[in-house]
Amino acid sequence: MLNFLWAGMVLIGIIVAAFQGNLGAVCEGVIASSKEAVELLFVMAGVVSMWNGMLYIAKNSGLINLLTEKMRPLLRFLFPKLPAGHKAAGYISANFIANILGLGWACTPTGLQAMEALKELEQERGNDPAVASNEMCTFLLLNISSLQLIPINMIAYRSQYGSAAPVSVAGPALLATAVTTVAALIICKLMCGVSMRGVSHRKKE
Numbered sequence: 001m002l003n004f005l006w007a008g009m010v011l012i013g014i015i016v017a018a019f020q021g022n023l024g025a026v027c028e029g030v031i032a033s034s035k036e037a038v039e040l041l042f043v044m045a046g047v048v049s050m051w052n053g054m055l056y057i058a059k060n061s062g063l064i065n066l067l068t069e070k071m072r073p074l075l076r077f078l079f080p081k082l083p084a085g086h087k088a089a090g091y092i093s094a095n096f097i098a099n100i101l102g103l104g105w106a107c108t109p110t111g112l113q114a115m116e117a118l119k120e121l122e123q124e125r126g127n128d129p130a131v132a133s134n135e136m137c138t139f140l141l142l143n144i145s146s147l148q149l150i151p152i153n154m155i156a157y158r159s160q161y162g163s164a165a166p167v168s169v170a171g172p173a174l175l176a177t178a179v180t181t182v183a184a185l186i187i188c189k190l191m192c193g194v195s196m197r198g199v200s201h202r203k204k205e
Contacts, residue, residue, distance in 0.1 A: 040160055047156045055098060068093040078142070078185075079135050088117035092139060099146045111143055138188040145184035148177045 017026040058064050068075075071093050075082065082089060091114035098107045118136050119129045127133065132140075151173040158166035 040157075043160045044153075044156060047152060051101065051152060055094070058097075059094070064090065064094050064097070067097060071096070078138060078188075082135055083121070086117070086121065088114050088121060088135075091117055095139075095143060096147075099143065100149050101152055107143065107146075111139075114139060134188075134192045138192065141184040141188055142181065145180040146177055147181040148173050 014023070014026060017023050055064075058067075068090050072084075072089075075089055075092065079089075079092075091110050095107050095110040095114055098110060115136060118133060118139065121135070122129045122131075122133050149170075151169060154169050154173060155166045158169060
């Protein structure tokens with residue numbers, strides 16, 4: 001759907017420019033934008049490579065496992081029914097760490113792996129894996145809220161476009177994502193409580 005939307009907008013823009021005699025300006029804009037996109041691609045490729053490499057080193061050195069152990073009380077609070085030592089905990093921890101560093105694109109692989117592990121857990125419990133569990137919903141909401149201490153992506157973008165103080169966005173980003181994360185956590189706890197009461201009521205019946 002988005003492909004058709006963008007294609008339609010581009011086509012309409014070209015037609016309007018042709019009728020107004022600004023087709024030359026459109027061609028110049030396309031060339032300038034293409035050059036800018038390639039330059040940004042190289043900048044972000046470097047940032048992505050560096051931080052993904054750091055995460056890879058952290059994983060192979062055992063740092064991710066160590067941080068998972070340190071995060072165990074937090075994971076137990078967020079996912080009280082997640083079995084201790086379950087492989088989903090490692091993926092969830094890695095995802096949270098990548099989110100905290102502002103590496104949104106690095107969160108996708110660990111997020112998918114965490115969801116797969118939680119799906120397998122539901123199958124082991126004898127539940128329908130096609131129905132999202134409380135753990136899945138909690139993880140998804142916390143992943144979307146994305147608490148960020150260092151918004152690497154935004155800092156890289158601002159540096160590329162000549163910001164005088166690219167790091168100044170860190171404070172507002174931390175405040176905004178902290179608020180969304182707290183809101184997501186409250187919603188998760190409230191909805192999980194409602195869900196558990198509903199299950200208990202059905203069992204009594």
